Amino acid sequence: MDFDTEFPMPTFREREAITSYYEIEHLYMATPNFYIPASHLQYRRHAVSTIARIRTFGYLENRRETDSFVQQPLWHGEVLDAYIPYLAMTYFDRFASASSILDMPGASVTQKVRLVSICCLSLSAKMRTKQFILHRFMKEKRLNFTVERIMSVEYRILTALDWRLRTITPFYFLDHYYPTFKRIGGFKRRCINEIIVQSQGEHFFTQYKPSEIALCAFLAATYLAYPSKFDSINKSGELAGCYRELVNLCLTRKIELRGESGKVLPSTKMEATSTAQPSSTKTAATPTTQPNEAASAAAETQTTKSEEELAEAIVSQVNQQSSNSSSRTTQLWKTVLDIEEEEEEGTSQLTRRPRTGASKQQGQDQGKADTSGEISTEGKEDMGKGVPEASRSEVIIAGIVTKVQGQDKDKDKEVVAMEESWEEENAEAKRLRKMKGKAVMMEEEDDETGKVRFISEIVPAAQAAPRNLMNFELQWPITVQPGEVLDYLDESLQIDESRRVSIRCPQTIRGTGNDPPLNASCCNCTIS
Amino acid sequence: MQALALSYTDFEAIGTGRYGRVFKCRQISDTDNFYAVKIIPIPKEEQENGVPCKIIREVSVLKELNHINIVRLLEVISTDSNLFLVFECLDNTLQVFLKNPVMFMYHKMMKEFLHQILSAVAYIHSCKILHMNLKPDNILVHFRTRVLKIADFGLARTFEVPLDSYSQDIGSASYRAPELLFGSTNYSTANDVWSVGCIFGEMILHRPLFSGGSDWEQLDEIFSLLGTPTEETWPGVTSLCGGNIDALGPPKQRKVSINCFACVQIIEFQLKKLLSTLISEEYER
Numbered sequence: 160m161d162f163d164t165e166f167p168m169p170t171f172r173e174r175e176a177i178t179s180y181y182e183i184e185h186l187y188m189a190t191p192n193f194y195i196p197a198s199h200l201q202y203r204r205h206a207v208s209t210i211a212r213i214r215t216f217g218y219l220e221n222r223r224e225t226d227s228f229v230q231q232p233l234w235h236g237e238v239l240d241a242y243i244p245y246l247a248m249t250y251f252d253r254f255a256s257a258s259s260i261l262d263m264p265g266a267s268v269t270q271k272v273r274l275v276s277i278c279c280l281s282l283s284a285k286m287r288t289k290q291f292i293l294h295r296f297m298k299e300k301r302l303n304f305t306v307e308r309i310m311s312v313e314y315r316i317l318t319a320l321d322w323r324l325r326t327i328t329p330f331y332f333l334d335h336y337y338p339t340f341k342r343i344g345g346f347k348r349r350c351i352n353e354i355i356v357q358s359q360g361e362h363f364f365t366q367y368k369p370s371e372i373a374l375c376a377f378l379a380a381t382y383l384a385y386p387s388k389f390d391s392i393n394k395s396g397e398l399a400g401c402y403r404e405l406v407n408l409c410l411t412r413k414i415e416l417r418g419e420s421g422k423v424l425p426s427t428k429m430e431a432t433s434t435a436q437p438s439s440t441k442t443a444a445t446p447t448t449q450p451n452e453a454a455s456a457a458a459e460t461q462t463t464k465s466e467e468e469l470a471e472a473i474v475s476q477v478n479q480q481s482s483n484s485s486s487r488t489t490q491l492w493k494t495v496l497d498i499e500e501e502e503e504e505g506t507s508q509l510t511r512r513p514r515t516g517a518s519k520q521q522g523q524d525q526g527k528a529d530t531s532g533e534i535s536t537e538g539k540e541d542m543g544k545g546v547p548e549a550s551r552s553e554v555i556i557a558g559i560v561t562k563v564q565g566q567d568k569d570k571d572k573e574v575v576a577m578e579e580s581w582e583e584e585n586a587e588a589k590r591l592r593k594m595k596g597k598a599v600m601m602e603e604e605d606d607e608t609g610k611v612r613f614i615s616e617i618v619p620a621a622q623a624a625p626r627n628l629m630n631f632e633l634q635w636p637i638t639v640q641p642g643e644v645l646d647y648l649d650e651s652l653q654i655d656e657s658r659r660v661s662i663r664c665p666q667t668i669r670g671t672g673n674d675p676p677l678n679a680s681c682c683n684c685t686i687s
Numbered sequence: 688m689q690a691l692a693l694s695y696t697d698f699e700a701i702g703t704g705r706y707g708r709v710f711k712c713r714q715i716s717d718t719d720n721f722y723a724v725k726i727i728p729i730p731k732e733e734q735e736n737g738v739p740c741k742i743i744r745e746v747s748v749l750k751e752l753n754h755i756n757i758v759r760l761l762e763v764i765s766t767d768s769n770l771f772l773v774f775e776c777l778d779n780t781l782q783v784f785l786k787n788p789v790m791f792m793y794h795k796m797m798k799e800f801l802h803q804i805l806s807a808v809a810y811i812h813s814c815k816i817l818h819m820n821l822k823p824d825n826i827l828v829h830f831r832t833r834v835l836k837i838a839d840f841g842l843a844r845t846f847e848v849p850l851d852s853y854s855q856d857i858g859s860a861s862y863r864a865p866e867l868l869f870g871s872t873n874y875s876t877a878n879d880v881w882s883v884g885c886i887f888g889e890m891i892l893h894r895p896l897f898s899g900g901s902d903w904e905q906l907d908e909i910f911s912l913l914g915t916p917t918e919e920t921w922p923g924v925t926s927l928c929g930g931n932i933d934a935l936g937p938p939k940q941r942k943v944s945i946n947c948f949a950c951v952q953i954i955e956f957q958l959k960k961l962l963s964t965l966i967s968e969e970y971e972r
Binding site for chain 2 (some may be wrong): 170172173175176179242278280281286289291292293294306307309310313314317318321322323328330331517597599628629
């Protein structure tokens with residue numbers, strides 16, 4: 160490793176620490192088969208949506224009341240720190256697999272899951288900030304759990320996790336991978352962070368170890384931003400499923416990738432334009448990456464060249480850059496915003512993905528598992544071929560697209576029906592005065608714009624806040640598919656084995672102890 | 688207390704900390720070893736906040752750390768109004784040693800102590816944890832074996848994803864680095880190292896290196912030893928003190944303390960080196 164002022168040679172102790180992370184990281188994730196039963200997946204979806212909603216509504220509420228109130232953060236002193244919800248979900252995953260959620264106090268399973276996820280959120284907030292004040296938070300969020308109950312659940316979570324709240328997350332491994340990827344152009348820390356945080360909203364990624372997620376976030380970013388360099392990276396085939404999904408995630412959630420200089424990388428812009436084409440399903444988003452790569456391959460050589468020059472120039476002008484970058488960023492941000500506003504339609508359709516994807520549940524999960532399975536099994540041999548592989552997976556995807564499009568109309572109806580049932584549920588909840596705050600807010604939003612627009616609506620709030628490493632809007636799916644109320648899920652705990660959906664990538668050998676020893680002194684991903 | 692009395696006996700009060708009392712006790716089943724139990728009461732007003740964040744942090748951090756120079760947490764017992772943390776028992780704090788000048792007659796011991804502190808701090812930092820409250824009170828010493836252990840991680844923070852600012856509530860003023868005294872909230876590993884430097888100075892001088900009461904008095908003392916910083920010696924200092932460098936008082940010359948112990952020069956070197964690197968830590972890239 161070359162000497163680098165930004166990434167000095169890791170000290171002996173740091174290398175030792177990294178090695179130990181590789182050894183123990185599997186302790187900080189859900190147990191290997193935990194998220195296979197559909198009911199467990201449902202717990203997780205509910206937890207994700209609870210946390211995402213708590214966050215999002217906080218901002219919406221504030222935004223609306225800016226006229227009469229001073230704008231307040233989520234709770235006193237908190238900026239848009241996306242790491243808190245991220246941590247909360249890691250706690251939830253571990254807790255759910257370590258002990259049974261059904262043992263928790265609460266009238267219904269939904270309540271139990273909500274209670275647990277709120278407690279996970281408060282624990283992670285306490286770990287990260289000092290300004291978190293539980294009762295104020297509860298008041299602001301109109302959560303009417305008693306403090307005693309929260310505290311007792313917190314204790315149970317702490318005991319179940321053996322008080323080990325300092326979780327090994329992908330972020331521990333980032334410093335380890337940065338120097339390698341710096342050589343192909345580098346990325347802003349913030350965008351890699353964003354990819355990782357957004358991935359936590361999807362259960363698919365719970366099967367991968369933190370270090371794998373970290374590596375795959377880089378691979379996905381490379382794939383999108385420096386496609387020409389992507390094939391030069393020696394990567395293990397096992398992770399193909401993971402970074403493919405992350406690429407999808409980047410596209411659907413519109414994560415903008417920035418180079419070291421803070422410049423938005425070209426393919427992200429292209430992505431922005433390409434998503435303007437009506438693409439209503441998740442699978443339809445995938446092919447856009449293929450032409451993207453092909454079309455930009457030629458242009459890319461030039462752009463990357465200029466990128467390199469730029470990078471060189473930057474080394475000499477670091478100071479100047481840093482002073483300029485803020486103004487520049489805001490400018491870019493504005494342009495991005497403009498694009499997003501224009502694409503309101505496209506966005507809403509895209510952001511619908513998690514829900515529609517989820518609504519198909521078994522069917523699409525099956526399909527998804529199949530594609531990821533196929534891709535990953537092909538991964539190894541295809542790595543060498545590169546281009547043929549792309550076209551092949553395109554064929555697979557195209558197949559799915561036709562299927563999906565066939566079902567599109569029916570699905571839309573389904574969605575409407577489900578929205579109705581969701582509202583019914585809300586109304587019921589309101590009547591019961593259990594989820595008072597949320598139900599009220601939910602309805603208000605339904606009347607006005609529809610849930611789908613939340614994500615795009617929030618952007619200006621994020622713009623107002625200072626942009627830093629963990630300062631971005633959480634884009635986790637806010638809606639669990641309606642109609643699937645958790646309370647009725649208990650019966651489905653006995654799942655028909657034939658219908659069981661395997662979300663695991665067949666080749667991952669997670670937490671088995673068979674993992675190849677990783678030498679901490681160098682990145683196990685090399686660029687040839 | 689009842690929960691604790693089930694497995695421990697022979698309680699003997701050995702100290703009162705900032706957050707609770709500490710008892711020495713034995714296990715009922717195994718009466719050979721002593722344990723230290725820290726009893727942390729959770730007052731009613733704090734119960735509103737659920738499990739106190741200080742405890743969550745201290746325990747979660749201690750659970751991860753496994754080093755000979757860091758105190759070992761053996762058990763956590765929780766009840767509604769109290770929390771009991773069972774530690775291995777050490778008989779003295781470094782503070783006690785410092786009060787007894789005879790103890791540091793030999794430089795060898797001083798070096799041994801410093802080495803232990805530094806290796807513990809290096810280990811903590813490699814685990815991406817900041818202690819933020821290093822001082823002689825928080826360093827325990829086993830009298831017979833002269834093993835040093837760092838304790839009290841109540842203010843510790845993890846920084847795998849750096850936070851922009853940490854709260855002001857950190858450590859005692861005597862061991863606080865100058866930029867924190869200026870009101871900066873950018874805590875970094877360098878600040879822990881500064882505290883270690885102060886502790887080392889105290890070992891040599893048998894009195895706190897800097898003993899100022901208020902933040903400004905403390906700064907004044909630092910500058911009278913190391914000289915008033917300028918933009919050349921400490922880039923960025925002007926912005927730290929709000930653009931008003933004159934507020935630091937008349938410029939002071941750096942003292943060369945020949946009349947002190949010979950090894951004072953070592954700290955001088957250390958502190959000087961520290962001062963220059965203190966604010967060079969950059970998180971945002």
